[in-house]
Amino acid sequence: MSLKEKLKVMIVDDMSVSRGLLFQALEEIGMKNILSSKSGEEAFGLLTRSPAHLVISDYNMPGMSGLDLLEKLRRNSGTAKMGFMLVTGTPTPEVLERGRKLGLNNLVRKPFTSDSLKTSIEAVVGRV
Amino acid sequence: MSNATAWADDDVVEFVSLTSGGQAFCVEIAHVREIRRWSEVTSLPHASPSVLGVINLRGAVIPIVDLSLCLGLGPSPSHARNVVIVASVNSRIFGILVGSVSEILSIRRDEVRKNPTQMKENEPNYITGLLTVGDGEMLRILDLTELVIQGPERG
Amino acid sequence: MSMESLLETFFAECEELIEALSDGLGRLAAGESGDDLVNAIFRAVHSIKGAGGAFGFEDLVSFAHVYETVLDRIRGCLLAIDAEVLRVITRAADVLAELVENAQNEGSGTPSALAQVRSALEGYAGVAPAAPLHEPSLDFAPMAFEPISFDLDTPESGGRWRFVPDATFYRNGHEPLHIFSHLRAVGDLKVSCDFAEVPSLDGLDPDGSYLVWEIESSDLTEDVIQQTLQFLAGLYELSLVEDTVVIPDVEDQPSRPVSADTPAPAKTANATPASPRATLRVDPERVDRLINTVGELIINQSVIGQKVGGLGLEQNSELLSALEDYRYLAREIQEAVMSIRAQPVKPLFQRMARVVREAAEATGKDVEFVVTGEGTEIDKTLVERLADPLTHMLRNSVDHGIETVAGRAESGKTPVGTVRLSAFHRSGHVVIEISDDGKGLDREKILASAIGKGLVPEDARLSEQEIDNLLFMPGFSTAAEVTNLSGRGVGMDVVKTAITSMGGRVTIATEFGRGTTFSIILPLTLAVLDGMVVSVAEQTMVLPISGIVETIRPARKDVKSVGPQEDVILVRGSFVPVVALGKALGFASPHQSDPTYILVETESSGILALSVDGIWDQRQVVIKSLEGNYGNIPGVSAATILGDGKIALIVDIEAIAQLAASTGSGPCLSEQGIVA
Incomplete structure (x- = not known):
C-alpha cells in the first residue's frame, strides 16, 4: 500500500465549503483515508478515540482555534505526536511564533491548490 | 407487430387506440400513464361541461375530461362502463374518459399522415394526423396538448 | 463533491455568514460590545473571503479584504467604533452581501455603493491593503516557516x-x-x-x-x-x-490548564461544540415528498379510524387504544415535518434593512427602520417569494411615503422618518405589515390620476377603500415624477399578484398626513388546514376554520327576506347578510329546506352568514393543489382527500364574499372593496 493510501488525514474546518475543498484536493492527490470534523472540539474527541497521522486544520474557527486544537492535541499523550498543518490566509507573526512553539509541522496557505497542498504535505511526510 | 423489431427505434411511434362517441381515435403512448376504470368524481364549480370533476389518484387530485364532449360528439352515455386514460402532458396530469381502449400500435413515423381536413378556423384542432391500420380502418391521432390547454381551461 | 455542489454550499454558507454578520452589526448598533462580538463579525467576513478566494471571486475577495482589515483594527483596539465607523461597516455588509449575490448570479454588475464604501473603509484601514488573491500578503515577511517532518510510525493508538x-x-x-x-x-x-x-x-x-x-x-x-x-x-x-x-517554552502563551x-x-470526547446554529441542508424536493407522504399518512389514519369506528367495538378495546396511539404519532410526525419547512422571517427582514438603507441613501432621506416579530415562522417557500414584493413596498414607503427632511419639518414631524416592518400571527394567518409615518395617501390625487389614465370613468364615485385599492390596478403609478428608485416599471399590481399567488391578500390603511400601513395576510403554511366539513348542494366541501366565527341555527323568524334572493339573519341585534354557498359556487342547488348558517369573517365584506345543508365534522385536512393539474376555480382555494378517499373542495371564504358581491346573489356590497 502506498503512503498516500495509508495516510490517515483529519480535516478540521468550520466552513463546509472549506472542508469540501480540502477533501477534494486530498482526493485528487490520491488520499484514501480522509476524515473531517467541523470544530476543534469535535476533532479532538474523534482523534482521541481514533487517531490520525495528519491533521489539517483551519486557523480561524469559532470556539477552539486551529492552534488551540494543536495545543490540546500536543498536551494529550495519545495524540501528542500527530502531524499538524495549519490552513491560513495571512498568518501573523504571533500565529507563526505560537505554532512553532507547539510543534506545528507546516502551513497551508489559502487559497490552496491540490498541488500546493501536496507540496506542503510532502514537506513533512516525504514523497506521497 | 412482428416486424417492429426490424425498425430503428427513432422511426417508430407507439399509439394507444381508443373509441369515443362511437368513433376511433388514438393517442401517443408517451403521454399515457395508466388506464383505469371509472370512479366517482367530485364536481367542480364554474367548470366547462366537458370537465366532469376531479378524482383522487393515489393522493393527487386530477381532473377528468369527457373526451366525447370535448370533441363535440355528445356526452358519454354511461360513465360506469367507460374507461379513463390517465395522461401526462407538460407535467400536468389529467384523466380522459373514453368509450374503450383496444390495443397498442407500433407505427412507422412515415406512415403517419397529416390531417388534410382542417377544421373550422376558430375550433381547436385536436386531430394532428391520421393512421390507417391493417384492415383499412382509419384512426385519428389526438393531440393531448391541445386538449389539455383547450379542454380543462376553457371553463 | 463536485465543484458545482461546493459552490452551492459556498453560497448557502455565505447566506448564513451574512446573517451572522448583520446580526452582529445589529447588536453593535444596539450598544452591545465585547471581544466575542467583534470576533464573530470579523470571522464572518474572513470566512467569506477565505472561501471566496478558492473560487476566484476577485471582486468579492478584494472588498472583503479591506473590510476585514478595518474589522481587524477594531478587534485590535486600533480603531474605536463611533457612529460613522458603525455606519461604514454596516454599509460594507450590504455591499458584501450584494457582491455575494452578484457572484451567485454570475452578474458582472458592481454594487452602486461599492466605490464609496470601499474608499471609506480604506480610510479606516490606514494604508490601502494589497489585494490578497495572488500575491502573498505584505503584512509579514515571506513565509518564515520551516516545515517540520514527523515520524509516520507514530503509534496510531494507545x-x-x-x-x-x-x-x-x-x-x-x-x-x-x-x-x-x-x-x-x-x-x-x-x-x-x-x-x-x-x-x-x-x-x-x-x-x-x-x-x-x-x-x-x-x-x-x-x-x-x-x-x-x-x-x-x-x-x-x-x-x-x-x-x-509538557510542551517546552509555551509559558508565554495563554494556555488552558489541562489537569x-x-x-x-x-462524555467529553464526543461532546458537540456549542455552535450558534447548526443547520442541515436538504434538497427541498425531499422535504416536499416527505410532506406529501405524511399527508397521505394522515389521510390513511383517518380512513382506518373511520373503518374501525364502524365495527362497533367497545370503547376501551385494545384496537381502539392502539389506534389512538397511531393517531397521536401521525400528528406528531406531521407537526415535526411541517416545522422543517417553517423558517423565521429574520433573514428576509435583514435583507430588507439593506433595501431601506439603500433607498434612504438614494433619496437623501433620513429613515429609521424598525423591525418587530422577526422570529415569526412561516413556510420557507413563502419566505423566498416574499422578498420581491417586500422590496418593492419598502422602496415605495421610503420614496413616496416618507417626506423629505424639510417636508417633515413643515408638518411639524421629527426629521427622521420611521419605516416599520413587522410580522405576527393572527388567527391562523401570518400578517406582515409595512408602515411608515409619512404623508399618507392623497386620495384626491390618486383618483384624479386614475381618471386621467382612463382607469376609472370620470363620474365614478368610489369609496375611500376603493380609491386606496386603485394603487393595485395595473398601469397605475402615483409618483408625479418618476424617481430613479421606485419608478422602475414595477407597479403595485405586480405586488398584489405575487401575494395573491401565495394565497395571501394585501390591505391598505392610511391617514392623510400621518402615514400608511400595508398589511400582507398570508396562510400559515401551504400544506395543512383546520377545516369544517359541510355538505352543500349534494357536495362535500371544507370551510377553513380560520375564517369561521360561529355556526348558528336561527329561529325561522330571525331569517328575514330583504329582496327576492336576499336574506339577512338577525344575530344578537344586528343583521348579517346571507350568502347561499352552493349558489355562489354556481351549483344548481335545490331549495334548502332547513339550512345551517355559518358565520364567517371576511376582509372585504365583514361578517357574512354562509348557508349550507349540513355540518359533518371538524378536522385537519391536507391541502392538495388544484392548480397544477387543473387551474384556478373561483371560490375554491384547493382540494383535500377525505377519510373515504373522496375529494372535497376547500372553500375560499374571501373569494366567496367577492363572488357574492359581484353576482349580486348575496348582499349589496358596492360600498366595499373592488373585485379584483
Whole structure:
C-alpha cells in the first residue's frame, strides 16, 4: 500500500465549503483515508478515540482555534505526536511564533491548490 | 407487430387506440400513464361541461375530461362502463374518459399522415394526423396538448 | 463533491455568514460590545473571503479584504467604533452581501455603493491593503516557516481510560477479570484498580458498584475497546484520561490548564461544540415528498379510524387504544415535518434593512427602520417569494411615503422618518405589515390620476377603500415624477399578484398626513388546514376554520327576506347578510329546506352568514393543489382527500364574499372593496 493510501488525514474546518475543498484536493492527490470534523472540539474527541497521522486544520474557527486544537492535541499523550498543518490566509507573526512553539509541522496557505497542498504535505511526510 | 423489431427505434411511434362517441381515435403512448376504470368524481364549480370533476389518484387530485364532449360528439352515455386514460402532458396530469381502449400500435413515423381536413378556423384542432391500420380502418391521432390547454381551461 | 455542489454550499454558507454578520452589526448598533462580538463579525467576513478566494471571486475577495482589515483594527483596539465607523461597516455588509449575490448570479454588475464604501473603509484601514488573491500578503515577511517532518510510525493508538461498570454489570453476572482478559486477546493492556469510591462499610450497598478500573494500552484505541465490549453496551462507562504532555517554552502563551488528576467526564470526547446554529441542508424536493407522504399518512389514519369506528367495538378495546396511539404519532410526525419547512422571517427582514438603507441613501432621506416579530415562522417557500414584493413596498414607503427632511419639518414631524416592518400571527394567518409615518395617501390625487389614465370613468364615485385599492390596478403609478428608485416599471399590481399567488391578500390603511400601513395576510403554511366539513348542494366541501366565527341555527323568524334572493339573519341585534354557498359556487342547488348558517369573517365584506345543508365534522385536512393539474376555480382555494378517499373542495371564504358581491346573489356590497 502506498503512503498516500495509508495516510490517515483529519480535516478540521468550520466552513463546509472549506472542508469540501480540502477533501477534494486530498482526493485528487490520491488520499484514501480522509476524515473531517467541523470544530476543534469535535476533532479532538474523534482523534482521541481514533487517531490520525495528519491533521489539517483551519486557523480561524469559532470556539477552539486551529492552534488551540494543536495545543490540546500536543498536551494529550495519545495524540501528542500527530502531524499538524495549519490552513491560513495571512498568518501573523504571533500565529507563526505560537505554532512553532507547539510543534506545528507546516502551513497551508489559502487559497490552496491540490498541488500546493501536496507540496506542503510532502514537506513533512516525504514523497506521497 | 412482428416486424417492429426490424425498425430503428427513432422511426417508430407507439399509439394507444381508443373509441369515443362511437368513433376511433388514438393517442401517443408517451403521454399515457395508466388506464383505469371509472370512479366517482367530485364536481367542480364554474367548470366547462366537458370537465366532469376531479378524482383522487393515489393522493393527487386530477381532473377528468369527457373526451366525447370535448370533441363535440355528445356526452358519454354511461360513465360506469367507460374507461379513463390517465395522461401526462407538460407535467400536468389529467384523466380522459373514453368509450374503450383496444390495443397498442407500433407505427412507422412515415406512415403517419397529416390531417388534410382542417377544421373550422376558430375550433381547436385536436386531430394532428391520421393512421390507417391493417384492415383499412382509419384512426385519428389526438393531440393531448391541445386538449389539455383547450379542454380543462376553457371553463 | 463536485465543484458545482461546493459552490452551492459556498453560497448557502455565505447566506448564513451574512446573517451572522448583520446580526452582529445589529447588536453593535444596539450598544452591545465585547471581544466575542467583534470576533464573530470579523470571522464572518474572513470566512467569506477565505472561501471566496478558492473560487476566484476577485471582486468579492478584494472588498472583503479591506473590510476585514478595518474589522481587524477594531478587534485590535486600533480603531474605536463611533457612529460613522458603525455606519461604514454596516454599509460594507450590504455591499458584501450584494457582491455575494452578484457572484451567485454570475452578474458582472458592481454594487452602486461599492466605490464609496470601499474608499471609506480604506480610510479606516490606514494604508490601502494589497489585494490578497495572488500575491502573498505584505503584512509579514515571506513565509518564515520551516516545515517540520514527523515520524509516520507514530503509534496510531494507545491511551489510558477509566472503565466504570455500573451495578447492572455485576447483577448480570459479569466479571471484570474476564472482561480484561477479553481485551488482552485484542491488544496489550495494563490494569489498575481505584478504590477511592468505595464507601465505609455502614454506607455500602452490597449490590452497588464502586470500583473504578484504569486501563492502559499501547495499541488499543477507544473504538476497538468499545467494539470488543459491544456485548456490555450500556453497562459501563469508558472515559479517556487526558495526560499532560509538557510542551517546552509555551509559558508565554495563554494556555488552558489541562489537569491530569481529574479524569474527564465520560462524555467529553464526543461532546458537540456549542455552535450558534447548526443547520442541515436538504434538497427541498425531499422535504416536499416527505410532506406529501405524511399527508397521505394522515389521510390513511383517518380512513382506518373511520373503518374501525364502524365495527362497533367497545370503547376501551385494545384496537381502539392502539389506534389512538397511531393517531397521536401521525400528528406528531406531521407537526415535526411541517416545522422543517417553517423558517423565521429574520433573514428576509435583514435583507430588507439593506433595501431601506439603500433607498434612504438614494433619496437623501433620513429613515429609521424598525423591525418587530422577526422570529415569526412561516413556510420557507413563502419566505423566498416574499422578498420581491417586500422590496418593492419598502422602496415605495421610503420614496413616496416618507417626506423629505424639510417636508417633515413643515408638518411639524421629527426629521427622521420611521419605516416599520413587522410580522405576527393572527388567527391562523401570518400578517406582515409595512408602515411608515409619512404623508399618507392623497386620495384626491390618486383618483384624479386614475381618471386621467382612463382607469376609472370620470363620474365614478368610489369609496375611500376603493380609491386606496386603485394603487393595485395595473398601469397605475402615483409618483408625479418618476424617481430613479421606485419608478422602475414595477407597479403595485405586480405586488398584489405575487401575494395573491401565495394565497395571501394585501390591505391598505392610511391617514392623510400621518402615514400608511400595508398589511400582507398570508396562510400559515401551504400544506395543512383546520377545516369544517359541510355538505352543500349534494357536495362535500371544507370551510377553513380560520375564517369561521360561529355556526348558528336561527329561529325561522330571525331569517328575514330583504329582496327576492336576499336574506339577512338577525344575530344578537344586528343583521348579517346571507350568502347561499352552493349558489355562489354556481351549483344548481335545490331549495334548502332547513339550512345551517355559518358565520364567517371576511376582509372585504365583514361578517357574512354562509348557508349550507349540513355540518359533518371538524378536522385537519391536507391541502392538495388544484392548480397544477387543473387551474384556478373561483371560490375554491384547493382540494383535500377525505377519510373515504373522496375529494372535497376547500372553500375560499374571501373569494366567496367577492363572488357574492359581484353576482349580486348575496348582499349589496358596492360600498366595499373592488373585485379584483
